[in-house]
Amino acid sequence: MGLRLALERAEGLADGEYDRIVAEVDAEVDAAIAFAESSPWPPLETAGSGVTEIDPNLRGNP
Amino acid sequence: MSAITLSQAFQHGVQEEMERDESIFVLGTDLVERGGHFAQLKGIGAAFPDRVRDAPISEAAMVSAGVGASLNGLRPIVDLNFMDFALGAMDEIINQAAKIRYMWRSGVPIVVRGTAGIAGYAAQHNNSLEAGFAHTPGLLVVMPSTPADTKGLIKASLRSDDPVIFLMHKSLTGKRGEVPAGDHLVPLGVGEVRRPGTSVTLATYGVLVSKALNVAERLAGQGIEVEVIDLRTLFPLDLELLEQSVRKTGRLVLASEAPRHGGITSEIAASVQEAVFYYLDAPVIRVGAQHTPIPHSPPLVAAAIPEEADLERALHASMSSNPEDV
Numbered sequence: 001m002g003l004r005l006a007l008e009r010a011e012g013l014a015d016g017e018y019d020r021i022v023a024e025v026d027a028e029v030d031a032a033i034a035f036a037e038s039s040p041w042p043p044l045e046t047a048g049s050g051v052t053e054i055d056p057n058l059r060g061n062p
Numbered sequence: 063m064s065a066i067t068l069s070q071a072f073q074h075g076v077q078e079e080m081e082r083d084e085s086i087f088v089l090g091t092d093l094v095e096r097g098g099h100f101a102q103l104k105g106i107g108a109a110f111p112d113r114v115r116d117a118p119i120s121e122a123a124m125v126s127a128g129v130g131a132s133l134n135g136l137r138p139i140v141d142l143n144f145m146d147f148a149l150g151a152m153d154e155i156i157n158q159a160a161k162i163r164y165m166w167r168s169g170v171p172i173v174v175r176g177t178a179g180i181a182g183y184a185a186q187h188n189n190s191l192e193a194g195f196a197h198t199p200g201l202l203v204v205m206p207s208t209p210a211d212t213k214g215l216i217k218a219s220l221r222s223d224d225p226v227i228f229l230m231h232k233s234l235t236g237k238r239g240e241v242p243a244g245d246h247l248v249p250l251g252v253g254e255v256r257r258p259g260t261s262v263t264l265a266t267y268g269v270l271v272s273k274a275l276n277v278a279e280r281l282a283g284q285g286i287e288v289e290v291i292d293l294r295t296l297f298p299l300d301l302e303l304l305e306q307s308v309r310k311t312g313r314l315v316l317a318s319e320a321p322r323h324g325g326i327t328s329e330i331a332a333s334v335q336e337a338v339f340y341y342l343d344a345p346v347i348r349v350g351a352q353h354t355p356i357p358h359s360p361p362l363v364a365a366a367i368p369e370e371a372d373l374e375r376a377l378h379a380s381m382s383s384n385p386e387d388v
Contacts, residue, residue, distance in 0.1 A: 050163060050164050050167060051163065051164050051199045051200050052163065052199075052200060052202065052224045053163070053169060053222065053223040053224050054202060054222065054224055054250060054251060054298060055251070055298075
């Protein structure tokens with residue numbers, strides 16, 4: 001409630017604007033969660049990849 | 063080719079890369095006027111007045127700013143003068159710089175440079191932190207022993223998209239050596255045979271390389287041909303070079319100025335014996351410092367850290383296949 005009041009007073013948000021922004025953010029987060037939950041688990045061989053750009057096949061970088 | 067100091071070689075490499083790539087800038091203390099405590103960036107402030115910044119002496123703030131800059135398209139060198147004080151920036155180095163690529167697939171092209179190793183100044187300025195950095199996934203760790211490699215490795219580091227911990231031994235910053243002119247690059251992760259030999263392999267890095275070469279010359283007079291390997295990069299390690307050498311000599315001595323317990327030499331000993339155990343004619347021997355903070359008293363320092371006599375004793379022990387001789 002504090003954020004809503006601050007934005008409405010300082011930023012001059014119109015009536016309903018705050019609720020619209022919150023609903024938009026909620027929808028984006030919900031979509032991201034749904035995407036993540038519907039996605040397959042990553043292949044196990046990727047656990048050790050993407051650590052460095054340098055050639056991961058160097059013997060010192062197993 | 064010209065004979066310049068290791069600090070000058072670093073400065074040459076940085077200057078060439080800054081001329082080549084406008085995204086490189088330097089952040090640290092005592093840099094603009096003084097060029098750093100070891101003159102490692104002398105003249106860089108005048109040459110690039112908009113790209114060299116003196117910062118308040120907060121290692122955490124400097125590395126934080128560097129990580130942020132690298133995520134926004136720049137290539138910072140954060141110069142900490144003494145790597146000992148990277149301890150004040152460990153969250154930024156280990157929890158941020160080292161992990162961002164893995165977590166968000168974004169490169170962190172930052173070089174964190176500092177002097178390392180033992181050269182007086184007592185305990186708090188004489189930490190050997192290289193094994194800890196090399197233990198951290200996401201960091202590359204280099205420690206050159208010659209001016210030529212210093213230039214080549216800093217140039218390669220500044221073209222890497224990974225965070226690089228660049229360690230320069232305090233005692234070596236004034237060491238002179240020939241340095242190739244122009245675009246001299248030393249690839250990260252590649253060691254170098256400094257002296258070929260057939261009797262025993264002695265692998266080391268940093269300040270101990272020249273001591274290893276001195277000992278090797280002495281032992282040659284006794285019929286012992288020591289192959290001296292300069293690791294140059296501590297992560298990734300050039301294990302292939304070490305294994306090739308051990309297949310030839312059958313004996314391996316590893317030397318580091320860092321405390322032996324949990325050091326990089328322990329990792330190499332384990333890795334090499336896993337790969338070429340049946341080529342070994344003697345136990346792998348590690349030479350390192352005592353498990354103590356570095357004392358202030360010079361005689362105590364000499365007693366605590368490896369000297370040429372320690373290397374020589376270890377090599378003889380390896381040749382006699384009796385590690386109890388060390």
